[in-house]
Amino acid sequence: RKEVEQDPGPFNVPEGATVAFNCTYSNSASQSFFWYRQDCRKEPKLLMSVYSSGNEDGRFTAQLNRASQYISLLIRDSKLSDSATYLCVVHTGGFKTIFGAGTRLFVKA
Amino acid sequence: DAMVIQNPRYQVTQFGKPVTLSCSQTLNHNVMYWYQQKSSQAPKLLFHYYDKDFNNEADTPDNFQSRRPNTSFCFLDIRSPGLGDAAMYLCATSRDPGLAASYNEQFFGPGTRLTVL
Numbered sequence: 678r679k680e681v682e683q684d685p686g687p688f689n690v691p692e693g694a695t696v697a698f699n700c701t702y703s704n705s706a707s708q709s710f711f712w713y714r715q716d717c718r719k720e721p722k723l724l725m726s727v728y729s730s731g732n733e734d735g736r737f738t739a740q741l742n743r744a745s746q747y748i749s750l751l752i753r754d755s756k757l758s759d760s761a762t763y764l765c766v767v768h769t770g771g772f773k774t775i776f777g778a779g780t781r782l783f784v785k786a
Numbered sequence: 787d788a789m790v791i792q793n794p795r796y797q798v799t800q801f802g803k804p805v806t807l808s809c810s811q812t813l814n815h816n817v818m819y820w821y822q823q824k825s826s827q828a829p830k831l832l833f834h835y836y837d838k839d840f841n842n843e844a845d846t847p848d849n850f851q852s853r854r855p856n857t858s859f860c861f862l863d864i865r866s867p868g869l870g871d872a873a874m875y876l877c878a879t880s881r882d883p884g885l886a887a888s889y890n891e892q893f894f895g896p897g898t899r900l901t902v903l
Contacts, residue, residue: 681828709883709890720876720894721829728888764828768890772817772841772883776828 678703680775681767687781694755698780700765701747709768712739712750714761715779721764725750755784789813790895792877798901799867807862807898809877817883818860819892820852821876829876835860836882864900872902 683700690696702710709728713721725732727748731740738751748767752759765777790811799805809818817836821829833842835854849871851863864871874897881889 685826709888711891718874718899720897722894723891726888726891768883772819772834772836774831774890774892776830778826778828 679777680704680769681765681777683763683765683777683780685778685780687783689783689785690755692755692757692784692786694784695751695753696755696782697752698750698763698765698782699747700749700767700777701745702765702767702775703746704767704769704775705743705746707746707767707769710739710741710748711766711768712737712748713764713766713776715764716761721776724763752782755782757784757786760784790877790879790893792875792895792898794898795896796899796901798903799864800903801868802866805864805867805900807864807875807877807900809860809862809895810858811877811879811893811895812858813879813893814857815879815881815893816857817880818854819878819880820850820860820862821878822871823874823876823897824872832862867900867902869902872900874899 712724715721725739727739762779793808819834820832823829854860877895878892883890
């Protein structure tokens with residue numbers, strides 16, 4: 678089992694749709710959780726940090742369920758510019774940070 | 787603006803010809819990381835420096851080496867590139883993750899795309 682698992686997608690949604698991504702992690706001692714966005718052939722950029730049960734920033738909501746060891750990302754009112762790969766990132770302690778392989782999102786007009 | 791800079795953005799080398807990739811940061815962060823990312827895969831951590839302390843991941847090939855002459859700069863040396871080393875190489879920085887959860891956030895440079903002929 679991979680340490681961090683994501684549905685690779687791709688998710689194809691129309692503009693205005695709500696889309697949710699899930700991410701599961703295997704290390705119950707994991708401490709910090711992040712969602713990064715990565716555009717094609719670019720570097721990952723931080724989208725949201727999740728330190729407690731959840732975090733909301735505009736159209737984006739991230740939730741953490743420690744008991745079930747998963748993190749979710751909800752995008753409301755999808756825009757064309759949301760098309761990207763979304764990476765789930767789990768910090769397991771010390772300097773150990775594990776990236777998921779990413780979920781690809783395509784938002785279409 | 788404080789940032790992470792990588793040079794060059796694109797590097798072409800020949801099979802077996804040593805290559806050095808450069809990363810610099812103006813964030814004054816303690817920790818610098820090197821990742822390898824192949825197409826449609828997750829970034830894979832190669833090693834990191836905490837100040838001058840070098841930490842190699844167990845599965846990083848010996849072909850990959852790193853140097854950090856000062857806080858601002860970190861280099862990735864690939865001694866004998868093979869075709870399988872063609873990838874995007876990402877440099878990232880963070881503050882000391884042991885001090886606060888928020889310090890685990892990593893700031894990435896734009897990457898160097900390496901092609902091996």
